[in-house]
Amino acid sequence: MARQGLRGKVVAVTGGARGIGLEIARALAAEGAQVSIGDIDEKLAQHAARPLGAHAAKLDVRDRASFAAFLDATRKVLGPVDVLVNNAGIMPMGAFLDEPLERSDAQIDINFRGVIHGMQLALPEMLKRGSGHIVNIASLAGRFGIPGAVVYTGTKFAVVGLTEAADAEYRGRGVHFTAVMSSKVRTELASGTEQAGKGIPAVDPEDVAAAVVQALKRPQLFVAVPGFLKPAAAVFQLAPEWLVRLGRRAIGDNRILSKLDHDGRRDYERRLDALAKPAAKPAPKRKVRA
Numbered sequence: 625m626a627r628q629g630l631r632g633k634v635v636a637v638t639g640g641a642r643g644i645g646l647e648i649a650r651a652l653a654a655e656g657a658q659v660s661i662g663d664i665d666e667k668l669a670q671h672a673a674r675p676l677g678a679h680a681a682k683l684d685v686r687d688r689a690s691f692a693a694f695l696d697a698t699r700k701v702l703g704p705v706d707v708l709v710n711n712a713g714i715m716p717m718g719a720f721l722d723e724p725l726e727r728s729d730a731q732i733d734i735n736f737r738g739v740i741h742g743m744q745l746a747l748p749e750m751l752k753r754g755s756g757h758i759v760n761i762a763s764l765a766g767r768f769g770i771p772g773a774v775v776y777t778g779t780k781f782a783v784v785g786l787t788e789a790a791d792a793e794y795r796g797r798g799v800h801f802t803a804v805m806s807s808k809v810r811t812e813l814a815s816g817t818e819q820a821g822k823g824i825p826a827v828d829p830e831d832v833a834a835a836v837v838q839a840l841k842r843p844q845l846f847v848a849v850p851g852f853l854k855p856a857a858a859v860f861q862l863a864p865e866w867l868v869r870l871g872r873r874a875i876g877d878n879r880i881l882s883k884l885d886h887d888g889r890r891d892y893e894r895r896l897d898a899l900a901k902p903a904a905k906p907a908p909k910r911k912v913r914a
C-alpha cells in the first residue's frame with residue numbers, strides 16, 4: 625500500500641458517523657480512497673457519507689452477523705476491502721465500583737469484542753490476496769491506566785495487545801497492523817473533561833486522521849498522537865514503580881473522579897445509555913400451526 629498510495633483503495637471505517645471515525649473517512653476520501661462508513665447510527669452515517677461520495681450502512685460491531693453484513697455490502701458496492709479501520713468505541717467515566725454491569729459489558733463488547741469480530745472477518749481475504757491493513761483505534765489508555773476509566777483502560781490495553789500479537793502471528797504475509805494510541809481528542813466522547821483533563825495534551829480528530837493516513841502510507845505497528853507521546857510511553861514503561869507513583873500523584877492522575885463535569889457530559893451520557901443495552905437479536909420465528 626505504501627508505494628501505491630490510497631487512490632482507489634477500499635477502506636471500511638467503523639463508527640465513522642462522527643468524531644474521529646468521520647475525520648478518518650474524510651481524510652481517506654480526500655486521498656482518493658473508496659470509503660465505506662459503518663455506524664450504529666445509520667441516519668448519521670448516511671448523512672456523513674453523502675458529501676464524501678462514500679458508502680454507508682448500519683453496523684453494530686458487537687454483533688458478528690451485523691459486521692459480516694457490513695463488510696459484504698462494502699465488497700458488493702466497492703470491491704474487496706483493502707483497509708479496515710476499527711474505530712467504534714465508547715468511554716463511560718466514573719468510579720470502577722459504581723459502574724453498572726451493562727456499561728462494563730458494552731465497553732468490552734464494543735471496544736474489544738467488536739475489534740476481534742472485524743479482524744476475524746476481514747483478515748482471511750487480505751491474507752489470501754497477500755495485502756491489506758488493519759488499523760485499530762486504541763488509545764494512550766492502552767499504555768497508561770486511567771483512574772476513572774478502569775474498564776475502558778482494560779479494553780484499550782486489550783486492543784493494543786491484540787494488534788501486537790496478530791502482527792507477530794501474520795508476519796510476512798503481506799498484511800499490516802497498526803494500533804493508534806491518541807491522547808485526549810476533542811470529540812463528544814471527551815466532553816466534560818475540561819478540568820479533569822487539564823494539562824493532558826489534547827488533539828483534534830483531524831490530527832488522528834492524519835496519523836492514520838500516514839500509517840497507511842508508511843506502515844507502523846504503533847502510532848501515538850501527538851507523536852512525542854510514543855517515546856514518553858516507552859520511558860514510562862521503563863521507569864521504576866515508585867517514580868511512576870510519584871509522577872502520577874504530582875499530576876493528579878485521578879482528577880476524572882473529582883473534576884468531571886457531569887452536566888457537560890449529559891448528551892454523551894444519554895447516547896451511552898442507549899448503547900449500553902445488549903445488541904438487538906432477531907425475534908425468534910414463530911411456529912405456524914398447520
Ligand code: NAD
Nearest residue numbers: 639642643644663664684685712713763808809811813814
Ligand atoms: P464518538 O463518540 O465521537 O464517535 C464514536 C462513533 O462510534 C459514534 O458515531 C457511534 O455511533 C459509533 N458507535 C458506538 N457504538 C457502536 C457500535 N456498537 N457499532 C458501530 N458503531 C458504534 O467517539 P470518538 O472520540 O470519535 O472515538 C472513536 C474512537 O477513538 C474510540 O474507539 C475511542 O475509544 C478512541 N479514542 C478517543 C479518544 C478521545 O479522547 N475522544 C482518545 C483516544 C481514543
